[in-house]
Amino acid sequence: MGITTTISSPTFTILKEYPGQPRAQSERIAGSWSTVSSQRGPALYHFDLYRLEDPDEILDLGFEDYFSGSGVCVIEWAENADISWLPERLAIHLSVINETERRLRFIATGTVYCELLRHLQKQIYASTGF
Numbered sequence: 001m002g003i004t005t006t007i008s009s010p011t012f013t014i015l016k017e018y019p020g021q022p023r024a025q026s027e028r029i030a031g032s033w034s035t036v037s038s039q040r041g042p043a044l045y046h047f048d049l050y051r052l053e054d055p056d057e058i059l060d061l062g063f064e065d066y067f068s069g070s071g072v073c074v075i076e077w078a079e080n081a082d083i084s085w086l087p088e089r090l091a092i093h094l095s096v097i098n099e100t101e102r103r104l105r106f107i108a109t110g111t112v113y114c115e116l117l118r119h120l121q122k123q124i125y126a127s128t129g130f
Contacts, residue, residue: 090109
């Protein structure tokens with residue numbers, strides 16, 4: 001996404017927003033091509049729902065607008081909110097194997113994320129030789 005800022009958990013604020021970064025775009029000016037950056041990539045919305053006490057609180061706070069927008073939402077402790085109303089999503093479950101290893105389990109719901117997961121799987125197998 002091109003975000004170079006350090007991304008940290010928003011534990012005490014529930015949400016941290018990171019604006020989309022400028023995207024390079026080629027444009028023909030006076031017979032030659034030049035690069036301009038008039039478009040921005042998608043914003044990142046990083047939620048941490050660890051301290052959420054009531055699952056409906058996510059709706060009460062108006063956060064559903066973030067999920068239907070054009071940005072990318074990353075949610076820690078998503079199980080603390082009833083986000084089953086999201087028709088399409090990619091859940092990533094992280095588990096600790098040992099001090100230096102982690103296991104990721106991906107669960108795609110909806111056409112877009114199923115296709116994204118298939119693409120990711122092809123890339124992983126191609127780069128690791130499995």
